[in-house]
Amino acid sequence: MMPGIAQAESFSKLEKQGYAVGKLTKGKAGGYGWVISNSNKRFFCRLNASLAYVNKKEMVSITSSGRLIKVDRATFETKIGGPDPSIPQWSDLQSGRVKPDDVGSCTPVR
Numbered sequence: 335m336m337p338g339i340a341q342a343e344s345f346s347k348l349e350k351q352g353y354a355v356g357k358l359t360k361g362k363a364g365g366y367g368w369v370i371s372n373s374n375k376r377f378f379c380r381l382n383a384s385l386a387y388v389n390k391k392e393m394v395s396i397t398s399s400g401r402l403i404k405v406d407r408a409t410f411e412t413k414i415g416g417p418d419p420s421i422p423q424w425s426d427l428q429s430g431r432v433k434p435d436d437v438g439s440c441t442p443v444r
């Protein structure tokens with residue numbers, strides 16, 4: 335590895351190493367993600383989900399620039415044929431209760 339080049343890590347690997355997941359936050363470019371940290375290293379892991387359930391009636395579509403667009407859940411589920419268990423809950427994403435599928439690349443925080 336050359337000095338000065340950011341080394342990306344996988345969320346699963348960091349989680350297994352005991353890194354703690356913080357609350358959902360916005361990165362420098364405006365996209366959502368989490369700061370994953372241990373006692374001496376921190377990584378910013380990007381949100382990989384583009385949709386999330388808010389409640390029984392509402393969902394949000396999450397753009398790469400960090401905009402949240404409200405979506406009517408009933409209309410969406412009618413179009414796809416019912417609820418999709420792979421879509422995360424917005425409250426889980428906000429609090430850092432995430433599944434590896436919801437997390438994209440992780441890069442060191444300077």
